[in-house]
Amino acid sequence: MPSVSRTSIFVRRAFWVIGGVIVSVVLVMGMTLASLTEETNRTATQDQMSRLESAVANELTRAKAELAIIASGDAGRGGIRADERNSITFTADQLRSAWHHFGFVSAHLLDTRGQHVTGVEFGQPASAAGFRHLHALVSHLLSATVESVARQSPASELASPGYEQSLGHAGLIHNGFELAVATVVPVNPASGRMPGFLVALRSLDSATLADIGKRYGLGQITFRSGATGLPAFAVPVADADGDPIGFLTWDQARPGSAMLPNLLLILMASVLAVLAALGLLVLRLRGLGAAMALDEERAERLASHDHLSGLFNRRSFHERLEAEYGRAERTHAGFALHLIDLDRFKDINDSLGHHAGDVVIREIGTRIASTVRSVDVVARLGGDEFAILQINTDSVHEAGALAHRIREVLAAPIIIDTVEISMGCSIGIALGPILDVDSKGLMSSADTALYEAKNGGRNRHRFFERGADKTTSLRTLVENELADAIRNDQLELHYQPQVSPDGLRIFGLEALVRWRHPVMGLIPPLQFMPIAEQRGLIVPLSKWVLRRACEDGMRWAGLKIAINISAAQFKQPNFARDLLATVSESQFPLTRLELELTEGMIVEDEEKAQGAIAELRGHGVSFALDDFGTGYSSLIYLRRFSFDKIKIDRSFLEAIETTGEAAILLHSIVHLGRALGLTVCAEGVETTEQHRFLQAIGCHELQGYRFSRPVHASEIDALLNRSEPFDLAA
Numbered sequence: 001m002p003s004v005s006r007t008s009i010f011v012r013r014a015f016w017v018i019g020g021v022i023v024s025v026v027l028v029m030g031m032t033l034a035s036l037t038e039e040t041n042r043t044a045t046q047d048q049m050s051r052l053e054s055a056v057a058n059e060l061t062r063a064k065a066e067l068a069i070i071a072s073g074d075a076g077r078g079g080i081r082a083d084e085r086n087s088i089t090f091t092a093d094q095l096r097s098a099w100h101h102f103g104f105v106s107a108h109l110l111d112t113r114g115q116h117v118t119g120v121e122f123g124q125p126a127s128a129a130g131f132r133h134l135h136a137l138v139s140h141l142l143s144a145t146v147e148s149v150a151r152q153s154p155a156s157e158l159a160s161p162g163y164e165q166s167l168g169h170a171g172l173i174h175n176g177f178e179l180a181v182a183t184v185v186p187v188n189p190a191s192g193r194m195p196g197f198l199v200a201l202r203s204l205d206s207a208t209l210a211d212i213g214k215r216y217g218l219g220q221i222t223f224r225s226g227a228t229g230l231p232a233f234a235v236p237v238a239d240a241d242g243d244p245i246g247f248l249t250w251d252q253a254r255p256g257s258a259m260l261p262n263l264l265l266i267l268m269a270s271v272l273a274v275l276a277a278l279g280l281l282v283l284r285l286r287g288l289g290a291a292m293a294l295d296e297e298r299a300e301r302l303a304s305h306d307h308l309s310g311l312f313n314r315r316s317f318h319e320r321l322e323a324e325y326g327r328a329e330r331t332h333a334g335f336a337l338h339l340i341d342l343d344r345f346k347d348i349n350d351s352l353g354h355h356a357g358d359v360v361i362r363e364i365g366t367r368i369a370s371t372v373r374s375v376d377v378v379a380r381l382g383g384d385e386f387a388i389l390q391i392n393t394d395s396v397h398e399a400g401a402l403a404h405r406i407r408e409v410l411a412a413p414i415i416i417d418t419v420e421i422s423m424g425c426s427i428g429i430a431l432g433p434i435l436d437v438d439s440k441g442l443m444s445s446a447d448t449a450l451y452e453a454k455n456g457g458r459n460r461h462r463f464f465e466r467g468a469d470k471t472t473s474l475r476t477l478v479e480n481e482l483a484d485a486i487r488n489d490q491l492e493l494h495y496q497p498q499v500s501p502d503g504l505r506i507f508g509l510e511a512l513v514r515w516r517h518p519v520m521g522l523i524p525p526l527q528f529m530p531i532a533e534q535r536g537l538i539v540p541l542s543k544w545v546l547r548r549a550c551e552d553g554m555r556w557a558g559l560k561i562a563i564n565i566s567a568a569q570f571k572q573p574n575f576a577r578d579l580l581a582t583v584s585e586s587q588f589p590l591t592r593l594e595l596e597l598t599e600g601m602i603v604e605d606e607e608k609a610q611g612a613i614a615e616l617r618g619h620g621v622s623f624a625l626d627d628f629g630t631g632y633s634s635l636i637y638l639r640r641f642s643f644d645k646i647k648i649d650r651s652f653l654e655a656i657e658t659t660g661e662a663a664i665l666l667h668s669i670v671h672l673g674r675a676l677g678l679t680v681c682a683e684g685v686e687t688t689e690q691h692r693f694l695q696a697i698g699c700h701e702l703q704g705y706r707f708s709r710p711v712h713a714s715e716i717d718a719l720l721n722r723s724e725p726f727d728l729a730a
């Protein structure tokens, strides 16, 4: 049986697939999250960078605007003015105001060539040295502003309000100590002369930077000095010559990174949830899978095994045979195929009921299975047919030995409800593989051999021999043509004499039916009677036999004619009446008619059997118990049915040659039969020894090949018409 079922494989696969999907989903989500974080961070940084840039630009513009307002202020109200004498007037308020606004202010007057003429300063630069340094930077801005003014014309434009601002310049400078916004605006640019200039510095100390940062939502803005290593996101600060001296940067907020832990947490939580759900699912599936695997195994077992015996069934036996066939062809190892058919199993079913039949089948199955080796394959093919695949067997000897053992094992009595049954069996054996024959062919070869075994008188085994094949097709033939054969008078009755123990007198004739087939020749009854039963042809067939026997019997005055009655026929509701009607057609005297019944037939429905027997006996019909010794064998029990004769089965004669016990048994049967007032007839007498023995123990009648085979009616005529007395045993 498959230990790993398809279901559990499926569950396992499903597990891996779902697991794989989850892992990839997690990977993709992780990667997406990483790039999302990166992207968020990048845009945030760019946004902050541009905010810093505009903060700086705004700071510069604001400084210029404030300084321009101070510069353009009305002189009367204390503005700064360059008068005709190139002097600059500052009011105290003005300077205070500028100082207040910028922290450091200086006013300058240049000559026509742009040379510095005079200037004042107000406020405190960081230091004297700082200022000197600063001066260089301021002059840079100054000259830019001078150029701007010079380029402007006409002068009227310069007089328009706000021009101070537009002509001014502002920039970030560093004096070596601190950062500042430096602003230069022209004073009175419309005067037509070289103007004065107002210069202001506003320090950008860390408090101011912090303030700006807050206003622009940037956190702390810091200045980092250094000529190299300008980061990607920073506003550079240069000295007067444009050389970098540092940069402005800020506490970069990274919102992507900030949200990452939260997102990761959510991701982890959902993965855990999915994993938990998956775990539960897998557990459920496992349970389900196990249950389904069990069901599957059960179904598989049901499909491949026979439910009654627990052995393989026909289908799986064929599969195994096929496999073995292939293997044997490759390895050149042989095997034997045994087909086993129980003899007269039908009688048990008919007489003791199906329950008893089932018990027998089960018991037989167990016995066969425990007789073979573990590698061999045992199957119940259906009904009372079993099969063995004997693996690794080349020799006829080994196969024969197994068949012999099987027959011995099956022959041991089976007890059902205190009734003791002994089962015979017929075995057909084919050795495989056979060249040019497939497993099916081998099967039919074994079938042919089985037919041979049954035909040979049952309770034996036969090997398939080439040439015997023609019987294989018989079954099909019988099934198809039997009905026509009965109708078309293709059947024949042969008669076998029942003689006195000395072989000198004929008491009666047993009628035995045959089928003369136009192509197949003479077909023996065992090959078509069972099929006739299965096909419901037993009634027309028996009628034919009875009619013909009575017609033939008319010519043999004084001889009893024995007719075999089949179980199916006996079971017919109007058996007795129909029989009497048929016999009456021919005027055959009923007192010469002997009916042969088997034990099974009467045991099945005792009452009915007793009734039918009594009715026919009333008309003078006598009864013989056929095949005695193969069934229940209780003569005392059978006495009630008032038989006239017992016919001891042929198998007893076969057995006396091998065992002394059988001889003793046979002796006591004859003895008992005689004591009960029954005529004792022995069947199947073939040899002189058997003849002598039966004669010695007191049999009344003998029947068998030793005296005559079943022969055509005309031969019986010839036999009876001989002038001198004959000795059939001679």
Ligand code: C2E
Pocket: 456, 457, 496, 511, 512, 513, 524, 525, 526, 529, 545, 563, 564, 565, 566, 596, 626, 627, 650, 683, 684, 685, 686, 703, 704, 705, 706, 710
């Ligand atoms: P059965 O009633 O036991 O018939 C005796 C069988 O033993 C016959 O086989 C006969 O040919 C065979 N026989 C007789 N003497 C010897 C012998 O010395 N050695 C051996 N080896 N065999 C011997 P057959 O004719 O093949 O018939 C087989 C069975 O078919 C019969 O067994 C009987 O059960 C059944 N049968 C035959 N004719 C009829 C019939 O007309 N109606 C019914 N219902 N059954 C029949």
Ligand code: CA
Pocket: 510, 564, 596, 626
């Ligand atoms: Ca018979």
Ligand code: CA
Pocket: 626, 627, 647, 649, 683
């Ligand atoms: Ca018989």
